[in-house]
Amino acid sequence: MEDKKYTIANLAEEFQITARTLRFYEDKGLLKPERIGQNRCYSEADRVRLSWILRGKRVGFSLAEVGEMISLYDVGDGRKTQRVVTLEKCQERIKVLKSQRDDIDLTIRELEEFCIQLEALEAEEKVS
Amino acid sequence: MEDKKYTIANLAEEFQITARTLRFYEDKGLLKPERIGQNRCYSEADRVRLSWILRGKRVGFSLAEVGEMISLYDVGDGRKTQRVVTLEKCQERIKVLKSQRDDIDLTIRELEEFCIQLEALEAEEKVS
DNA sequence: ATTCTAGTTGACGTTAACGTAAACGTTAAC
DNA sequence: GTTAACGTTTACGTTAACGTCAACTAGAAT
Structure with missing residues (x-):
């Protein structure tokens, strides 16, 4: 073990x-x-x-939020109502995380777009 | 306009x-x-x-990091070497963001997995 | 015996990202 | 004319997440 x-x-x-x-x-x-x-x-x-x-x-x-998330696991074996609350909190967290992922994706796309423009400028310079 | x-x-x-x-x-x-x-x-x-x-x-x-990211855009019209630096910083940021997205995906998967287990317990209770 | 190497518990310092309160200047409304 | 709404600056307060001592302790090595 x-x-x-x-x-x-x-x-x-x-x-x-x-x-x-x-x-x-x-x-x-x-x-x-x-x-x-x-x-x-x-x-x-x-x-x-x-x-x-x-x-x-x-x-x-934040650490407080992480603490909450971790405690979700510990509470998973409690009473039924307790579990239901846990489940809801859990699903809320997932929502937050997903919208955060969308934010990140958007940021990535914008940065990549900008990179492309920069690279285009480099290429242009080589021609001239 | x-x-x-x-x-x-x-x-x-x-x-x-x-x-x-x-x-x-x-x-x-x-x-x-x-x-x-x-x-x-x-x-x-x-x-x-x-x-x-x-x-x-x-x-x-952090605000400092955000400030850096924003300033990338402002510098895009400078000298060539300046632009190259900007491009590199930009690509680094993208890397960070992507690994962050991976972290989020992992967290989401684990939370979803946990949700499924909780739901299974509920279902079990209904049977008994 | 003492020196070295982890480890311990306070307790105060620090940085980031604002909140909050004080004291004041416009302009519009009554 | 004064009150209200909206804005300003200056400055101190606050919370989170540690960093940085200082002053031990306990075990291992020389």
């Missing part, structure tokens, strides 16, 4: 962040690693959560 | 932001509206820039 453990430096190194950042995420309740004595000991599950957090950040969500 | 002019309140209203925000963007050099006397007077071009800024923000870029 995959019960690999990680030290704080391990994860910091792997994900190119600082130990301070990991402790900060813990303060914010985003991570809850075991303690071996005083030291933090991260499980594979913690590692997965971390990658979720960072991915969320990369796409522009 | 489209030379419509906008007051600060017009744009604030249209884009659902505050006047403070518009002045802030101006301080940061992102917008440079005309002045009629002391008052700001935004052109259609300013409006387009603003929508760029806000779209950039929605997809997670």
